[in-house]
Amino acid sequence: MKTKKLSDAIGITADALRHRLCLTGSYFGVVPTRLPNGWLDWPDDSLEQLKETRTKGSDQVTSLVTEATRNAQERSRLGVEARRKKAAQRAALSGAQS
Numbered sequence: 001m002k003t004k005k006l007s008d009a010i011g012i013t014a015d016a017l018r019h020r021l022c023l024t025g026s027y028f029g030v031v032p033t034r035l036p037n038g039w040l041d042w043p044d045d046s047l048e049q050l051k052e053t054r055t056k057g058s059d060q061v062t063s064l065v066t067e068a069t070r071n072a073q074e075r076s077r078l079g080v081e082a083r084r085k086k087a088a089q090r091a092a093l094s095g096a097q098s
Contacts, residue, residue: 001042003032009047029053 007014020027021040030049032040043049
């Protein structure tokens with residue numbers, strides 16, 4: 001299966017598919033064969049493999065998203081606290097200079 005055909009079937013761009021392949025060596029566990037002309041030949045059952053990966057990994061993805069959300073909230077909270085602390089320091093300095 002050609003990269004363009006697979007990417008159209010799963011609703012992403014061919015560049016996104018190739019990008020993920022370059023980063024991880026596979027597209028969520030699906031590994032293509034590189035042809036002598038440099039093109040990628042994806043397995044005919046790529047869609048089935050991706051569906052299996054999705055159902056197996058859905059709990060894992062949910063926990064990763066939850067963890068990422070918590071981390072973002074914590075970074076946001078720490079950022080707010082840091083800005084408040086700096087504002088208090090500036091206020092103290094400007095009060096001391098008066």
